[in-house]
Amino acid sequence: MKVQIKNSHPRRPLPSALIRKQAKAILNALGSHDAEISILVTDDGEISGLNKTYLGRTGPTNVIAFPMREGAFTNISPDLLGDVVISADTAAREAEAAGISIEERFTELLVHGILHLLGYDHERSESDEKEMEKKAQDVLRLLKGARGRQKSPVIQRQKQHQTDSAGAYKMAKLAVNVDHIATIRQARGVDYPDPVAAAVMAQLAGADGIVAHLREDRRHIQDKDVVRLRETAHRFILEMAATPEMEKIAVRIKPDLVTLVPEKRRELTTEGGLNLLRKKPGVFDTVSKLRGKGIEVSMFIDPDPLQVKKALEIGATAVEIHTGAFCDAPSPKKRQRELDRVREAAEVAHGLGLTVNAGHGLCYNTIQAMTTIKEIDEFSIGHSIVSRAALVGMDRAVRDMLCLIRGH
Structure with a gap:
């Protein structure tokens, strides 16, 4: 498994070690143990240019995925999934609005981007959107070992057993x-x-x-x-x-x-x-x-x-x-x-x-x-x-x- 990371944001340097660890955990959770991906952390300015050039859309977005499993040459390097580009500026705004950390929002966007590299596409149909959302929530729940923010219902973890400060017991x-x-x-x-x-x-x-x-x-x-x-x-x-x-x-x-x-x-x-x-x-x-x-x-x-x-x-x-x-x-x-x-x-x-x-x-x-x-x-x-x-x-x-x- 290879994860290449480039952080070109001038003011929001997210730790590369954390990004790499999360990316590997996501790929393992999705069964892509031998995959290769590239992750670019950038600002609103650069992602706006990519959004316009490749997707024909104006303004910044939070994440763009460039799959390498599409097209005539996919069999040349089947383990090469592609590139994920994330705007740290947009991630920070969305994190603040949701009341979560930028690291947590970044992980959500990374899951979203990697799912796109693996062929999931929420824009194809309503059923595809539900399938991708469910998969994303399952992976996030696995990564966090907890409940997380959710758009769609997922299985909730039960309370765990330990003793609290008052001496009351919880479940094992x-x-x-x-x-x-x-x-x-x-x-x-x-x-x-x-x-x-x-x-x-x-x-x-x-x-x-x-x-x-x-x-x-x-x-x-x-x-x-x-x-x-x-x-x-x-x-x-x-x-x-x-x-x-x-x-x-x-x-x-x-x-x-x-x-x-x-x-x-x-x-x-x-x-x-x-x-x-x-x-x-x-x-x-x-x-x-x-x-x-x-x-x-x-x-x-x-x-x-x-x-x-x-x-x-x-x-x-x-x-x-x-x-x-x-x-x-x-x-x-x-x-x-x-x-x-x-x-x-x-x-x-x-x-x-x-x-x-x-x-x-x-x-x-x-x-x-x-x-x-x-x-x-x-x-x-x-x-x-x-x-x-x-x-x-x-x-x-x-x-x-x-x-x-x-x-x-």
Whole structure:
């Protein structure tokens, strides 16, 4: 993916890094992972000239797109989408009128322009206008991870679970793990199904975050996946072992959260939590380095108050409580015992000011018991959602899980 940026506006220099990040996120969300585009940020004077010369219209406009997929030579470079020109002057006026920042309005115009490059055209017909508007709103909602301004109705995000300053509880969040989308892909050595596309679908269905585990043996998620997921996910959680190699990757891509997990080469999936009570200088060093780079760190631990306290001592800002023993309990009595262990650990972690996440083995049959633990901020769920998605689609699978978590 290549994004070329030129900012020729003399007074409104928007950060090129921000523009490039947003452009890549938009292209990923639209499935154009190998695309090339050029973005020109200019003023009303220059865009007025382009508007007159190429469109026969007088005066400034907010955005003009010049698609390269039209005409006789489109097959020469199929990944070259074209150019988007945006007037920062007009964007600033429209932002002020709407009561939003110029950066937010610029992103809306960039989405609009890129959609034109991909063949969407709101001027062809009323149905084309509705299709383009819906697609734009879906992409903007994905980018913002929130509601945004809307002309047409789109699915609203539900309130999330955390404790506010008054101690009242809100509903828990859902982070969807896309590892096993990659497992299916790697089984055949092809380039599909794409975990990034699955992440986009999950977020459009209401997921609050995306999780991926980059393992040392690269059995499912690959390095390129985590780069693209970071660009696409409005909240990206990287699971990894505490190794120098993984530290470098995390520092480079800067996920919203790193969850440190144990790894064994022969395990099918992560078995048990980190035992922080044993001396693990590597874990402490990794936490220190990541926190020093401004990256939040969570510890994947068994439901044990001593492990929770050690996580805080080491410097973690969050814990993810391993729920596997609860999910695999062979009898109601043992399941209740394991639920009580998770509850106690969550209460201790919450009382210490740690963010409390939970995951491993949770499915549509076990999640509702976990929702009675109000200290849990977020559930991390992958295998059961991906399994259901194989039968009913990712959108339905995520929505069904959200209904169980949120009780409606």
